[in-house]
Amino acid sequence: MDSLVEAPARRMPAPPREIDVDTLRRRLEEAVDGEVRFDDGSRGLYARDASNYRQVPIGVVVPRTLEAGAAAVAVCRSRDVPVLSRGGGTSLAGQCCNTALVIDWTKHCNRVESVDVARRRVTVQAGAVLDAVNHVLAADGLMVGPQPSSHPACTIGGMIGNDSCGASAQAYGKMADSVLRLEILTYDGVRAWVGPTNEEEYARIQAAGGRLAEIYRRLRELRDETMELVRTRFPKLERRVSGYNLDQLLPENGFNLARALVGSEGTLVTVLRAELAVVPKPAARAVAVLGFEDIFKAADAVPQVAGHRPLALEAMDETLYRLASEERRGDLALRDLPAGAGWLLVQFGGDTPEQAGERAEELMRDMGPHVTHCFLGNQAEEDRLWRLRESGLGVEAYPPTGRQTYEGWSDAAVPPERLGAYLRDYEQLLRRHGYADSALYGHFGQGCVHGRLPIDLHTDDGIAKYRAFAEEAADLVASYGGSLSGEHGDGQALAELLPRMFGQEIVEAFGRFKAVFDPRNRMNPGKVVHPRRLDENLAQRHFYPLEPARKYFDYPDDHGRFGHAAARCVGTGQCRKHTFEGGVMCPSYRVTREEKHSTRGRARLLEEMVRGDLITDGWRSRAVHEALDLCLACKGCKSECPVNVDMATYKAEFLAHHYRLRLRPRAHYSMGWLPLWAALASGAPGAVNALTRAPGLSRLVKAVAGVAKERELPKFAGQRFIDWFNRRVPEGPGTRGRVVLWADTFTNSFDPHIGQAAVRVLEAAGFEVRVPPVTLCCGLTWISTGQLGIARRVLARSVRALRPWAEAGVPVVGLEPSCTAVFRSDGPELLNTPDTRLVSERTLTLAELLQTRAGDWRPGSAGGQAVAQVHCHQSAIMGYDADRAVLDRFGIRTSVLDSGCCGQAGNFGFERGHYDVSVACAEEALWPAVRAAGPDEAILADGFSCRTQIAAAHTGRRARHLAELLDTALHPQA
Structure with a gap:
């Protein structure tokens, strides 16, 4: 036997020598066209x-x-430095963090290079995001077949x-x-x-000679020596993701090296490009939902349901539903x-909705x-139902019980025909270890079961209990002929347990397979082969947050602790979406494509700040501030993040301590003190406007105020809304x-006509309107x-002023969404008093009031068209359903x-240094929509x-408030 093949299976490769980080950084800066960050x-x-898991790169x-x-890999090879290729960073088994040089391909190396519609194939670079690829393919009615729930990232x-x-x-x-073909790069430079x-x-490759020929020769030798072992020890299972795909080297599988490398988690080669087979996107879909006495009965029915050949066969249990x-x-x-x-969610496809629906009906008739x-x-x-099923991880992570859950045994798979029996045994195992509250859901059509566990990863006893559970669970899955991983991979979480599934001989074959490509163990070391222990590198083990002695917000969903809130992110990357996918978060990431500008990236830095061992300057941290x-502070993450990370609140807390x-930035004194x-x-608005808008003086005012020179300062109204109301003869x-009617600063001092319109609408609807007689602010x-x-x-x-009305049950109507959101959300967390909570309960938007208190009111005549831009805070806190109903x-x-997000976001778009990002946010979708709006469509x-921000587009279109639109409909001649 070739000693070069045999030796690495017998001993652990040598660890890297001590790394000269400064020299490595300089070499990378010299050789790499890119951003080098240490x-x-x-x-x-x-x-x-x-x-x-946590490992600092x-x-x-x-x-x-x-x-x-490739140049970065070459520099690492010259310095004997480990390498980790990283994509979306959504891995659940720890394969995407390591003490290595991380190469992030997503920002630049993300192109769809070619689409061959006739042959149904696409060639893409490794950093291309799945949803972005499918967005390109959709024009030709095609898509990539696999669709994990992390598809936006x-x-x-x-x-x-x-x-x-x-x-x-x-x-x-x-x-x-x-996968049809892969362009790969080995650590030693073969591309x-x-x-x-x-x-x-094979003969052509051998004739060419060199390192590539050696790789193929050694792989064939490995295949020939292990093929019978692979044929007998690999589980006959569609969802086997654990281990390496040695079965793809078998003659009956065409000695397919590309597919053998799939699932290797960056431990063998760097993937640069991929040629993929793509499939027609179903023209129509239909979903049938089947209900069972429990999740076990649902699992028993899977073979019968699968016989109807659905596109997808998913499940969720009563715990996830609750x-x-x-x-x-x-x-x-x-x-x-x-x-x-227990429910099975069964999706069918068809050429027409009728055809897909008939297949669903046929299934339901067959079930009896x-x-x-x-x-x-x-x-x-x-x-909506499918998105709910995809959100299982987020729903489960922070249950109302307060018992946080973690990845533990989250994706094992067994043969579908044995799934019901396996789940019953698995449920008993959960009970024995005290994890019985866990939800069970997943891809039951292929026997794959998801579920997070309420494990204790903070104490030695809790971690020891988790290890004992994992070992028993691995034995249980193996006894059913299953795979430890049916989707998420081995990484560090499962790799140590692979001998329980495959046996030692196959695991040694995995080591030999790795040694062919990476004999020195420099590609994502410690994952899959020669693994670190499953209870090493746990992020929670030594996590002692540097909780501030004094905090401002209450963090009611995080045990009152900022440190817990900072570590709330579960890392699924939903904040890394593209603009075409809609939603609010995360606007600056959509512009920059930088991890640090995603909600997840910011949360990770705050977590590191309160951890204190890497970012050591605490609340003064420049990295966090940057x-x-x-x-x-759009608050999109508060509603769109699977675990409701509220970065706007965390940012405010950070700035308070920072x-x-x-001395603060000038904009904090100008825009922050705007009320x-x-x-x-208000004493001389005309004079102030003349000062702030005169060509020469305006530039000076902006410089003093820290406002971007490109911005036009808002114009103060000649008469404030409260002054108009106080002089008015009441109805x-x-x-x-x-x-x-809450007279917020923006309505009161800049757009009083909106307040006036709201008064007329409310009175037309039969309400007696009151306005606090003095200037107040939220x-x-x-x-x-x-x-x-x-x-x-x-x-x-302001709460003291509103308390008498609130105690009397009088609704408080907000016109400015961000101010309304303060009363509804931020206020009770910042000022946790009974009066603040009462005001929060009484506060409504104009549309909510009309919908809930005047639902039977109908205007005499109305009509028209509108294009609506929903304020981010309204989207996150109040929603827009009531507005839709009133407009209808x-x-x-x-x-x-x-x-x-429009990109203006209160003071953000005015502040110096933010203009380019602010405008880029608007150009993503809002400004093009305004330009495309018809002349008969109100904005x-x-x-x-x-x-x-809409006015800054210089289209000549003026955006209007809902109150104005309704007032015009009620008083068209006014």
Whole structure:
């Protein structure tokens, strides 16, 4: 036997010599066309993935080209430095963090290079995000088959590394089934396209000689010596993701080196490009939902259901349903589930909706009367239900019980025909270890079961208990002929347990396979082969947050601790979406494509800050401040993040501590204190406007105020809204009772016509309108700039003024969404008093009041069209359903833009240094939509920031508030 093949299986490769980090950094800067980052902040960003593990990298390279990435590997080879290729960073088993040089391919190396529609194939670079690839393919009715739930963030390279699956694997198989060829780079510099290898191709490679010929020769020797072992010891299972794909080297599989490398988690080669087979996108889909007595009965029915050949066959149990119901009260996706405590969600495709629906109906007839069922028959409802199933990880992570869950045994797979029996045994195992509250759900059509566990990863006893459970669980899965991983991979979480599944001989063969490509163990070391222990490198083990002695917000969902909130992110990367996918978060990431500008990246840096061993300057941290500087505080993450990370609140808290007893940026004194300056300006608004808008003086004012020179300063109104209201002859008592109209700073001092319109609408609807007679403020501008002590005092004053009305049950109507959101959300967390909570309960938007208190009111005549930009804070806190209903009642046909944040975001777009990002956010979707709006379509925007940004597009279109639109409909001649 070739000693070069045999030796690495017998001993652990030598560890890297001590790394001269400064020399490595200089060599990389000289050789690599890209961004070379060795600062602690960048290293902290990449120290975690979506798993329980943390390993601080040596440094980070963001190459601008594939060749630059190859150059980075060459430098690492010359310095004997480990390498980790990273895609979306969503790995759940720890394979995406390591003490190595991290190469992040996602920012630049993300192109779809070619699409061959006729042959149904696509060639992409490794950093291309799945959803972005599918967005390109959609024009030709095609898509990549595997669709993991991380599709907004996962990259093609990462999917190849993990052999990704998702719900669609039921119909289209794993990623290995889609891979035709790969362009690979070995640690020692071989770069080649690989794929299936017939005898002629093998002879050609051998004739060419060199290192590539050696690789192929040694692989064939390995195959010949182990093929019978592979044929007998590999489980006959569609969802086997654990281990290396040695079975793809077998003659019957065409000695397919590309597919053998799929699922190797970056431990063998660097994948540069991939040629993939793609599939037609189903023209129509339909979902049938089957209800069972429990999840075990649902599992028993899987073979019968799978016989109907669905596109996807998913499951969820009563625990997941209960958690989702508690977190998402009123979610329409949960409303129509059939009776039961375990459900199968079965998706069919067809050329027409009727054809897909008939297949669903046929399944329900076949299941018989003992199974409850429903056919949704509505694409929107089906999509909501599917998104709910995809959100299982987020729903489960922070249950209402307060017992946090973690990845532990999250994706084992067994033969589907044995799934029911396995689940019953697995449930008993959970009970013995005290983990019985765990939800069970997943891709039951292929026997893959998901579920996080309430394990204790903070104490020695808890970790020892977790290890004992994992060992028993591995033995249980192996006894059923299953795979330890059916989707998420081995990484560090499962690799140590592979001998229990495969036996020692196969695991030794894995070591030999790795040695062919990476004899020195420099490619993502410690994962899959020669693994670190599953209870090493746990992020929670030594996590002692440096909790601030004094904090401003209460963090009610995080045990009152900022440190817990900072570590809340579970790393799934939903904040790394593209603009075409809609939603709000994360606007600055969409512009920069930088990890530090995603919600996840900022959360990771805050976590490192409170950990204190990498980022050691605490609240004074420049790295954290730099990452948070481009956070627009849009609050999109509060509603769109799977675990409701609230970065706007964390940013405010950070700024409060960061600038404590220090001079602040000028914009904090100008924009942050805007309510005060507005009150002072009310004495002579004309003179102030002349000063701030005169060509020469305006530039000076902006410089002093820290405002971007490109911005036009807002113009103060000649008469404030409260002055107009106080001088007005009041209407008589309303038939529907009293309401308090909140005169926020923006309505009061800049757009009083909106307040006036709101008064007319409310009185027309039968309400008696009251307005606080003096200038008050919710504290928003102080909150957004982190001046939280002042914000508390300002908010407390306003709460005292509103308390008598609130105690009398009088609704408080907000017109500015961001100010309304303060009363509804930020206020009770910043000022946790009974009065603040009462005001929060009484506060409504104009649309909410009209919908809930005047639902029977109909205008005499109405109509028209509108294009609506929803304010981010409204989207996150109040929602837009009431607005849609009121607009429908007025007959106003409204197109609601899914354009994300406008980019202005209060003071953000005005601040010097933010203009380019602010405008880029607007150009992503909002400004093009405004330009495309027809002359008969009103532009609807309730937020002052949104209206300001729309005006900055210089289209000549003026955005209007809902109150104005309704007032015009009621008084068309006014």
